[in-house]
Amino acid sequence: RFTPPPNFIKDIIDEDLKTGKFGNRVHTRFPPEPNGYLHIGHAKSICLNFGLAEEYGGKCNLRFDDTNPETESEEYVKAIQEDVRWLGFDWEDRMYFASDYFERLYEYAVELIKKGKAYVDSLSPEEIREYRGTLTEPGKESPYRNRSVEENLELFERMKRGEFPEGSHVLRAKIDMAHPNLNMRDPVMYRIKYTPHYRRGTDWCIYPTYDFTHCLSDSIEGITHSICTLEFEDHRPLYDWFLDELGVYHPRQIEFARLNLTYTVLSKRYLSILVKEGYVSGWDDPRMPTIRGLRRRGYTPEAIRDFCERIGVAKRNSLVDIALLEHCVREDLNKRAPRAMVVINPLKLTIINYPEDKEEYLEAVNNPEDPAMGTRMVPFSRELYIEKDDFMENPPKKYYRLAPGAEVRLRYGYYVRCVDVKKDPATGEVVEVLCTYDPETRGGWSPDGRKVKGTIHWVSVRHAVPVEVRLYEHLFTKADMVNLEEDDDFRKYINPDSLKVLYPCYAEPGLRGAPPESRYQFERVGYFCVDPDSREERMVFNRIVTLKDTWSK
């Protein structure tokens, strides 16, 4: 078992518990914006926030950060709840919506105006940007900055009542237009928007910004440690400023590095382009790094949680090898997934000395890693399918599978020796392998102790279930999709061969009717999961991962 990597956030919490900064409480939150589906990066944040609460006997809220009516919807709220639950976490009765705080936030804004700490600005959005200055140049104060408290109160009230068009006024915090941190140069607190909100309808036509909303939502909910990604480090002074000016309960914001994975993208912008432009079939396409995509692909919640634990949390951004994620699901499924024999590139094999109408059932082990999973009986007959790869007419040295004159073991079955082949007269391609079998070798070994190195899997033709198999590769051909040059189009790196569909493949009959999300190890081939596209007459299996582990520390 691996040792969990050090976690600087736990050090901070331990210290706060020692000094009693928040008494003996640990209270975190996971704050998604319901404007898209969750991805593996969000899973890291979910595991971290819910995991810390669990570990310290604390609490974790699920809070929808829903202050932008243009992009949010109920559909996403539902999907996010489902995904968090599927990952194995429970917010119990602690589900909150920032949009429920609009009234209180408005009161807080009025309080800041009264203190002379906020003002209504009537510059255009472009002018506001222009006046902000740059990293090397101080900003310029707006001519509206010194409006009286009375005038600000009246204008803000009228903004709320819907008397002004969008973009005509904003409410800004009055901090310092020469502050070295641009976020502190009189940041916008409220904007006018007439788009109805998915929960609040037309109650409001002014909407608070992330910076003003987030710290106060944390404060209202009594959060102790507000964990967010590194981009918000520069926003922390503002987080603290609002809470200090208002003199309210003050949680601690802690930033950690966001997860980046090789050969994929984890930004909603890129992911939605993949969906909209049809590069994938939807948000739940098994190639997508979304929770729904991973789930449909066949990933288990346990594997995703294990992955999140292994990558740990850091203060520096980095790129995690997707092979580690694959390694985690492989480890999990190796212990749990029942084995099955499925031939994905079929070649017919006929045993010429096996009676034509005979069939027998051979005992096969369900999982060599777990004897408790027992055995099953697999039908065997004269005509079988084997993998094309398991036969070579002119084999190189050290090829231990089937070749003219060579003998192999049929898994759980008999030894067979290739005595002839049938070829397609037009192409010369081998279309059938003719073998003899040794009846003394039932079960896979011979009384005379002769050595057979190769073991291959097979499926009886008469009993086979024809199935569709979908093989997936990485979505992108480039490992580092995070640090693209600005003028570099990410579409250039989309892997044109990320999906390969094989049909018919042949499965042993025990797989017939397995429901979606059933996972198997197809012996010698990989781990597979039943896709919801499956129909009774045509089951569909997604390849979760191959058997070969490419991850190394």
Ligand code: ATP
């Ligand atoms: P995106 O860039 O995909 O839109 P976001 O940060 O805008 O992501 P939110 O819904 O606001 O999406 O995210 C909810 C929480 O998940 C936030 O606390 C955010 O910090 C965290 N989160 C999002 N992406 C990652 C990531 N790649 N790694 C770690 N945490 C993440």
Ligand code: MG
């Ligand atoms: Mg976002």
Ligand code: MG
């Ligand atoms: Mg966000």
